[in-house]
Amino acid sequence: MTEISTMLIILAVTVAVFIWNKFPVEIVAIGVALVLYATGIISVDDAFAGFGSGTVVLIAALFVVAEAIDAAGITTWMGGLLVKYAGTSRPRLIILIMVFVAVVTAVISVNGAVAALLPMVVVLAVRLKREPAQLLMPMAIAAHAGSLLVLTGSPVNILILEAALMSTGQGIGFFEFALVGLPLLAGSIVIAVYLGPWLLPRRSPGSLPKDLSDLPDVLGGQYWPEEHDVARLFVPTGAVAVGKATKDVLPSASGSVHLLSIQNDAGKPLESPTVEAGTYLVVRGTALNISDFATDQGLTSTSEGHPNVTCGLVCKSFGVVEVLVTPRSNLIGTLAYPGMITESGSLVVLAHQRAGKSPTNRENPVKAGDTLLLQGTWRALDQHTHDHNVLLVDSPDAIRRQTVPLGPGTVPALTILAAMVVLLTTNLVPAPVAALLAAMAMVLTRVVGITHAHRSMSWTTLVLVAGMIPLSGAITKTGTADMLANGIVHLTGGGSPYLLLAGIFVVTAVLGQLISNTATALIIIPIALSVAAEAGISPLTVLMCVSVASAAALLTPIATPANMMIMHPAGYKFGDYWKFGIVVMALYLIVAVFLVPVFWPLN
Template sequence: MNHELLLVLALLFTAITLFVINKPRMDVVALLVIVALPLTGILDISHTLAGFSDPSVVLIAALFVIGDGLVRTGIAYRLGDWLVARAGSSETRLLVLLMLAAAALGSVMSSTGVVAIFIPVALGVAARLKIAPARLMMPLAFAGLISGMLTLVATAPNLVVHSELRRAGLDGFGFFSLTPVGLAVLVLGVVYMLLTRHWLTPQGSDEAASVPRLTLSDLATAYALNERERRLKVRADSPLARQALNELELRKQYGINVIAVERQRRFRTLLLIATGDTLLEPGDVLLVDLASPTIGLIGAYQELGLEPLPLPSSYYSLHAHSLGLAEVALPPESKLPGKTIQELGFRSRHKLNVVGLRRYGEALDGVLVDEKLKASDMLLVAGEWKAIHQLQGQSRDFLVLSLPAEVDEVAPTARKAPYALLSLAVMIFLMVSGLVPNVMAALIGCLLMGAFRCIDLDSAYRAIHWPTLILIVGMLPFAQALQQTGGIDLAVKGLVALLGNAGPYAMLACLFIVTALIGLFISNTATAVLMAPVAIATAQQLGMSPYPFAMIVALAASAAFMTPISSPVNTLVLGPGQYRFGDFVKVGVPFTLLVMFVSVFLVPLVFPL
């Protein structure tokens, strides 16, 4: 073992350690790797930065855009509506359809995004059927993970392995190369969850109480908004006229939080979502949230030149097409506990108003701007649906847990849904037919989405999960560094010496186990980057086809079923399902072993050894 290999292994061990403790962020660690490798002299700048021009990186970015187009046109949410309609009152039918729908949608878009879409749908159906959400959340997560085994573009590790095959001078995988094995695993997963769902019912839990409210009306009731809503007209002599909201400090001085403004125009009424820069005009009707329903404001109304107007029903229901509510939780890695709502700057940063706060299940009353947040708090935010969707991208500090059912009706480009499906179909056809490279097919799909106005440029750039791309780009040089310094050869010789006489099936099982175990501690994308060259070189050392070995790595990288922290998909359902760490171990470890046996048996049938 030469000193250069020792240096590469030291850097790799350091990177993995930082990944495990998550300090700093994984994309920052990847950038540190990009800087460190050239400084050590192991790789030059061109080889270190080659990942930025890797077709797989561009392809993954394009697929993020395609997935966002499916969300913006309402296709993803309509699938949820179909699920609710078809499930009826049967829990078994619901579980089967939920897993099949999540896997199907996840085969062409981010599994994390799919699970985030289906969580409120599943919670709503669970409430209606009076079943524990825990019986649905883990099956949903497992289906999201299995979706990565269905197509080439379903998850980043598949594309990483494909790229490694191409780099080795081979043809790579086709669009449906993984599908036969993935479908078998999906059927296995559905049957397994039907048999083990009784393990997932929390003992002594109140099933209905754990289900978040899923309509605008229910959210307003849960946070006591109905008692605090008012409509106030700005009189012609009002001192508020022609002044910006951030200059008036109505919330701080009077406990009046302006949510939106109804402004009359010649033929229609415009609804303006309130921001700090909103200028009030005489005749405007303010939709406000009071600090307390019992607050005495008659004198304040007179002083401010405001005239109370009748409010026949909640203004959230009246303006559901443009004014939304969402329940927001603080994930474990959030840095916001200890800060006040005023310090969050929701209105200025996210164009949303914090209108409610629940602590230990109880809605807090009074002026909330100076309230310090705690880790268990739930916030209720109000604003444009577009701003609420954008908040979903702030995954490190916010987790948008409950999107009301009305969001299905306000997809920003819902009328473009047929064009989004056409764009998706064109992309899949081009990939399957091989007329153009996969990356070109994805870019054509993105351009079609843009040409049909299913998505705009700003939304497209926001849809790309840049930390994932940086992570891939930063980890790719490790594969070349290990190859150049003899690390890959050393690993291959060790595997061959250990299992060379045991046969190819034992070698495949070993690669699956090693990949799955590494995936417990670092991202599955980084795991695929490290294990793909080892698998291909092992096959070449044994004189066998590299395709089954590479496919085993791709499948194992998606088999992150064993712990709640082994995949973001599992972490998403941890809270809504009220799971403990041991629940994933109890259900996930046996299923991972079953997936391994199925994969080791079927993969050589699809790609002969």
Template structure:
């Protein structure tokens, strides 16, 4: 009976993780409470995962990554890339992916992607190539780099902790670096020789003409005595400004722009246009951006404010709610002039539009407010920042300490948790990152997910659920041999990473895969590493945080990731199936 309860909870967990109607941390904690109330786990065992060394290790790595970003050390790498390596797109793609993958082998892939977006976009403008040519390879490289070391991605650390609880030795720092490097090199070669033909070239004509600015959606107000009053919507001064009129809001009613519709005083016009033209609107008599009109009526002077483009991160607290619900201006001190997203679909008045991860906003406000919210990991400013020499010096010292921690933990001179926690403490003590920003940059939802799912894996083992599920899967595939079972679990992991996070998918499949390996007398470690690598090798959809970050700036469509990432995922799977049994024989 207990086994069926656990299997039922597993199905509920997969559905809940896939739909994300309820936050994954709340789902995880609820599962643990049900396991305790059903008597399957004692309370101390259910919540023991939150005190595991893996949780502390991951928290320390999050802090170190944020500190290196805030001190500008990672920006140095991006700037070096932008200034050093040629103008030939294929060679540039190869070098960029190698650099990003190398950095991502030791840092959170989302952080690495966020840091390199600005320099890469600046480089595409300089070379007059569409950003879409390099941003998707950038995200893929950060994911592939994570397969090279234990700390390359949270999934690797989580799997190491989980197999320890299930009776195996933890993974070593560079235990799977060999196969990780093969995966990365193979992935880069695929992108350079095949993927580059499939990567879309958005706005190619605009880029070649030197007009590489993206289209934004903005609300412009027709002021009293405006020359626009009485002009037809499809034949007006907006056309001269190279704006496309999308919709008109009049007396709180939305009106579709038609050939016979004429502008009236007080109309709020939704237009699509370039940033430079939106800025010009602020200087044209009789027209103004709606947000500026609102600010002036409130007595706020924004003439000396900075205007910048930002991308909302997947962890942003603004995602899922509208600007109005967020009290965006009051809360941030920044005003939204315009926004853009890949599908350019706005279903509501801009203030009531639900924000999505990957949305690009054109914001106006004091520069210190941009910095504060970027440090809090809510948004990414798509510009290269200026850092003082002292800040960079502290960052380089922290980088040296981080390298020492990697070396010391690799040779087991110091436990890895102790080594990285000391570096995280050093980051705070030396002022590389403020203490409150250190806590903000820790992905607490992920830590709760990992800690809880490790306990869930134990519940699957003690209840017999893992044995039942393993017997079912091996009953179908065992006649074909251990390799077929191994391949089945790798494919299952890849499929589950589409609706679920990589870590969640790996931790769901892992106990079943290990039980199946034990039943066949196969090498459990090979199955564990196959599942772990498969979780990081799936690039079919843009749901991974690194892909979400480039989705808006690259103006991608969902089908672009299926077209480009589908082939790359297949290549990654083939490499895993071919190489893992070589490094860790299945029998």
């Protein structure tokens, strides 16, 4: 059996196993590399070369950058703008949602953008009494178009860039993808606005993502129904309260004000018998009583409405979580009371409830099933609440992302992102180096912690790309790409280059509905380059055609994780996707076949 015959069998089996979807895609990708080695088509070094590829390094670094942008609260801020300016007009709502998600996708990828904005769009739909099914499909479609706005929008773009550099020595600019991305986004918006009401289903959602945006108010009402305002008051030098015993400060307040904690400026609780200048008092009560108390004691803060009341439960640098005490927890039998500092010294207990009610005594032994409300810095909450003794009701990370727009890492995150874009645009350093520098800077400036940087990795994508790179190379090495290219040229008559582009688009788009569009690109790229060589057209033209076709993963929920994410919240069925997607797919075909050659000429 010839190498080409063996390669064709491996290629066919690979596609079939991907479509069968019974094995993890990582296993399939690595298995393909091992089979290629076992059949002697590639060496053992080539089989594992993908794991040391600059492409994989670049994608991994971009995952960290994307996580940092999200962690800084930038996506939450954008979601807040969406809620604020959307109004009740359906066209305006659709346009804003699609533009927002496209912009976010350009920075943090299709799946990251849809995951970040999905809860806000669903909540917005409920508030405006609209079916989520009418909004979520346009959101996902816009995310796919947004992946073609800049280089970082999709791993496929990076593969296209690498292929362009290898085949022509000429790269594709950071913003150059927008030449096709912007028309795709604009066209998708027009289709969604004017044809959406007829093409999109009206269904009741099967499940809704959790909305944590008003969690501080919900917790305040649950734990302190009558006096649920919580404030963090600064003690300046010369304040009346300075030097007083902590227990003697509060009784002088008018009304009922309760001290919950004394903290430093970073939100770390302090054990101090007296009130010291430069510290913060966390108190609860009514907003008016807290304001009067702050005035009496010479305390300062900067909250709107009540100038002496500042945020108490959730702020940029610290927040709260609820935990449930597990059966057989080591905490059972220990005392818990408001103001108590935990064993780590980094968290303070704000409240203790049993069966939804606060115990009558101040100090109460903890029992299984009790709920504790804990406050501390976001870093401390992350570090000290992942414990077998308690169960988190909502993770600190999820709470922070939905309640704290533009956190303390916003300025460094945007600065680093801008620097990375400059490096990628000017080609001062190779793309993997630019992305790695940005990822390292995000960690060193503490925009994102090293633990979250590790968690941000989509190992499925990284292993898939690394495992499939040997297959992509083997298709070219064995001459299989040339043979398949000859077949495509023969089938299309070899005359019109536009017919060739249409053939490449159809093959890529069909595969992209059934298997990962990243895997599809890795299979199609070498074949497309051979088609270009056979037909005498520019490699850049066919590569950008493949890029557009890979982004057209619109017809099935299994085409991308983003498509799957919206299925249950919208109540979609499998067949709902193609009705809207096929119209948008026609737009992608027109752009790939007729607009791409305008910007990347055929010759």
